[in-house]
Amino acid sequence: MKEKFIELLTKDHLDYSDIRFERNNETDIRFEGNELKEIKETYREGGHIRIYDKGTKVYGSFSEVKDAVKTFGELKKLSDVASDYQQEKISLKSSPVIKDTIEINPKNHPKDISLSDKKELLKKYNELALKQDNVINTIFNYKDFNSKRTFVNSEGSVIEYEMLASYIHGAIFAKKNDVVQIKGVSFGGFPEFNNLLDREDDLLEKVEILQRMLTAEPIKAGNYPIIVNPQLASVLIHEAFGHLSEADIIKNNPSFIDKLQIGKKLGSKILNVIDDPTIKNTPGYYKYDDEGQPGLRTVLIKEGILNGRLHSRETADIFSEPVTGNMRAVDCNHTPIIRMSNIFIDSGEDDLQAMINSIDEGYYLFNSKGGQTTGDQFTFGAEYGYKIVNGKKQEMVRDINISGELFKTLNNISMVADDLTFNEVGGCGKGDPMQLNIFSGKGAPHIKIDSANLGGR
Amino acid sequence: MNYFNRVEERFEEAEFLQKAASKVKIKIENWDLESIEHNNLNSTSLRAKNDNTFGSNYTYGNSNKIMEKLIDGADKSIKFGKEVQFDFTSDKIDKTSLKARKAYESSNPPVIFDYIQKIINYIKSKQTDLTLDIEITKMFNRIDIRTSQGGELKDEICNFKLLIGSPVKGGGSYIAKNFESSKMFTDIFKDEIDDFIDQYNIAKEISIPKTGKLPVLFAPRSLYFLFVSLQAGLSGKKIYQETSPLINKKGEKIFSDKINIIDKPHMEESNSRRFFDDEGILTYKRDIIKKGVLKNYLYDLEYANKLNVKSTGNGLKKELFREGISTSVSPNFINPVVETKNKSKEELLSILKDGIYVTNVIGFHSSNYEQGHFSVQAQGFNVKGGKKVGRLQDVMIAGNIYEDFQNVINIGNKLYPNMWGYTPYILIDNVSVTGK
Numbered sequence: 001m002k003e004k005f006i007e008l009l010t011k012d013h014l015d016y017s018d019i020r021f022e023r024n025n026e027t028d029i030r031f032e033g034n035e036l037k038e039i040k041e042t043y044r045e046g047g048h049i050r051i052y053d054k055g056t057k058v059y060g061s062f063s064e065v066k067d068a069v070k071t072f073g074e075l076k077k078l079s080d081v082a083s084d085y086q087q088e089k090i091s092l093k094s095s096p097v098i099k100d101t102i103e104i105n106p107k108n109h110p111k112d113i114s115l116s117d118k119k120e121l122l123k124k125y126n127e128l129a130l131k132q133d134n135v136i137n138t139i140f141n142y143k144d145f146n147s148k149r150t151f152v153n154s155e156g157s158v159i160e161y162e163m164l165a166s167y168i169h170g171a172i173f174a175k176k177n178d179v180v181q182i183k184g185v186s187f188g189g190f191p192e193f194n195n196l197l198d199r200e201d202d203l204l205e206k207v208e209i210l211q212r213m214l215t216a217e218p219i220k221a222g223n224y225p226i227i228v229n230p231q232l233a234s235v236l237i238h239e240a241f242g243h244l245s246e247a248d249i250i251k252n253n254p255s256f257i258d259k260l261q262i263g264k265k266l267g268s269k270i271l272n273v274i275d276d277p278t279i280k281n282t283p284g285y286y287k288y289d290d291e292g293q294p295g296l297r298t299v300l301i302k303e304g305i306l307n308g309r310l311h312s313r314e315t316a317d318i319f320s321e322p323v324t325g326n327m328r329a330v331d332c333n334h335t336p337i338i339r340m341s342n343i344f345i346d347s348g349e350d351d352l353q354a355m356i357n358s359i360d361e362g363y364y365l366f367n368s369k370g371g372q373t374t375g376d377q378f379t380f381g382a383e384y385g386y387k388i389v390n391g392k393k394q395e396m397v398r399d400i401n402i403s404g405e406l407f408k409t410l411n412n413i414s415m416v417a418d419d420l421t422f423n424e425v426g427g428c429g430k431g432d433p434m435q436l437n438i439f440s441g442k443g444a445p446h447i448k449i450d451s452a453n454l455g456g457r
Numbered sequence: 458m459n460y461f462n463r464v465e466e467r468f469e470e471a472e473f474l475q476k477a478a479s480k481v482k483i484k485i486e487n488w489d490l491e492s493i494e495h496n497n498l499n500s501t502s503l504r505a506k507n508d509n510t511f512g513s514n515y516t517y518g519n520s521n522k523i524m525e526k527l528i529d530g531a532d533k534s535i536k537f538g539k540e541v542q543f544d545f546t547s548d549k550i551d552k553t554s555l556k557a558r559k560a561y562e563s564s565n566p567p568v569i570f571d572y573i574q575k576i577i578n579y580i581k582s583k584q585t586d587l588t589l590d591i592e593i594t595k596m597f598n599r600i601d602i603r604t605s606q607g608g609e610l611k612d613e614i615c616n617f618k619l620l621i622g623s624p625v626k627g628g629g630s631y632i633a634k635n636f637e638s639s640k641m642f643t644d645i646f647k648d649e650i651d652d653f654i655d656q657y658n659i660a661k662e663i664s665i666p667k668t669g670k671l672p673v674l675f676a677p678r679s680l681y682f683l684f685v686s687l688q689a690g691l692s693g694k695k696i697y698q699e700t701s702p703l704i705n706k707k708g709e710k711i712f713s714d715k716i717n718i719i720d721k722p723h724m725e726e727s728n729s730r731r732f733f734d735d736e737g738i739l740t741y742k743r744d745i746i747k748k749g750v751l752k753n754y755l756y757d758l759e760y761a762n763k764l765n766v767k768s769t770g771n772g773l774k775k776e777l778f779r780e781g782i783s784t785s786v787s788p789n790f791i792n793p794v795v796e797t798k799n800k801s802k803e804e805l806l807s808i809l810k811d812g813i814y815v816t817n818v819i820g821f822h823s824s825n826y827e828q829g830h831f832s833v834q835a836q837g838f839n840v841k842g843g844k845k846v847g848r849l850q851d852v853m854i855a856g857n858i859y860e861d862f863q864n865v866i867n868i869g870n871k872l873y874p875n876m877w878g879y880t881p882y883i884l885i886d887n888v889s890v891t892g893k
Contacts, residue, residue: 040534043526060495063518087489221891252487255628369823376628379834381823401832455832455853
């Protein structure tokens, strides 16, 4: 197959082309309430072709090896048509030819666990949650995904590599006096399946918080100083800043190119932000991206100054900056786009109690309920929080949304704690159609933001 | 459908859904061609039962090897699966026609590029300092469903989508107009482009309202949050699971009596048009909300059976951020439409007088939207004396659709597509706005 692909990519002497072929095994199990909603093991294969020729970019997916030749021919024709309309020619930054094979060999591979055992594990957590007071419903998903990929390009690179993850992701619904609250649960095996075992205590701790959320007061909308816990801070840096460090987001937006010049001051000296695919046992760990480039550690913000950004070969050429190896595709139906690997705010020197003591009236907020950005505007939800009055943590609050503008918010980060923590499970949505990438990790310590716009119900 | 005999040999009951999807998407960014995407993908979903135990599987491609793995996977799924009581469809329909195929094939890339050039020329003649993005997508979907109950359904659907957009100068939000059609666009929507340019120019200034209860004019593009929340309430699945806020509310007034919502699955120009759902149940036009009163819920086969009612033909392989062959069936709107009234957008702005005009919302999914709550960042304009005076920044709106949509002042006279259906402009009073 590899030889056929190489022949296909080289016979027409196009400027550049590549094929990524995937064989994907996936297990999905889902409980909703007491009911087993889904259980399946799926195999699929398929490929994706990209052609950069005569300054144009065309790409497309195919379902089976036999369709590669036809798809390549159709894309080549489109490239010929497109070249009449392309004004500024697209080109790729030069890159070394790589031949390599990467296997993932965890001690506990999900393929060695029977479907029956996976189901029983998920059922055990689901039943434990369901029998707690006030719990009216649950959604518990188990998923494992093993993608074996072959990347071949017209320059001679041939890379065989793997992606592997298993995780449990759930939502627990509780109701009391017509108030319904939801608490998320995530256990991640990136790549060790055994990380999903014996998590009953973690689950019960989350249910206990959920019970208290039922009687908590909705937050009062307004502008306040806030402390955000590592999980929420990691989502903030991912959503608000991380996406704008992806060069494909800003490359055709002159306003952001201007605002995000390397060397620009974005925050105070205590702020350091890094993207790093080389950290083992994290969701965003990988050696090569889906463009055949080595994944590199990139310091994005160094002591408050913009230091780097995430690139493909195309955007690295446009910006005259280094290729960082951040091109990822969730599967063979999709073209790779620039994604964060593991983005994190690096540890600072402050401690949590000092942060709390420094606030007269504000909030201490916990855990993300998802977020969204448009340009430099962001909004994301927090699961719950605590009011802070005169430096003391007070009663719990809920129904919290935070919105703001990136540059103002980064400048408002005034304290960074020394407790960097990575999330167990990855996740990021980007693109149209939306690519939900589980291999995107994030981390942060506690941070204090001097002023944030909080919306309540 | 060659494999259906093989499926029938292996399972007591089965449903075989095949989709052949072709797509061409041309993207212009900052006035220049960014990329062309072209896909031809075949996918199959198999749902089957033995001894009333249910299993499912899906795959892409249709080689012998792939199909055997699909069938073996469904068999394994049944071994660990659940008992279900519903039967697969016995409906029959053939809606295939040359019309859809012709619409897809005749709009070849040079035709699309010529059309794009017309839009570019028109915008260039009016405004050159914006960063113009255009996306045109043409899609052709062939859908075939066969079941062991004799169900046999076929359709061919051609859709076109157009998006014209620009980031506002200096960063911040994104201004966009989107359009849908079942045939290639010819009209370049001059009125809408003029409005787009007007918005772009006013957005150069920032204007933030004071925090408080304000009237809000919602543009159609922003109103998907209404459909997302309402769908969660109407879903037979959520009713069965007792998490819907609309349990036992049929016949009750849940919105202002100015609100009528109809599920219109056969609307010609809609990209969501379907004559049958993903379970092969025929779809039909139904009142969902009439004069503010809840008239009907949404059911698929499974939850209709559990609740002892009939499927309403709303079973789609679709979830909040995910749809397609790999997704399980659940109750969804097919093509919800809020009925128009008689006010133009300009008249609504004049009635609004002092308030905000919301063109898009972000972050709706981080609220408890299934209960109708919304707490979102509002993008759009501050309005004073009926005139847009500058773009919103750092402004949030919050509330609950079942409370706030009781306060409808008036509704626009024209329908526009949003991501989940069609709505006119809707003017609501007394919405909680956090600004200055």
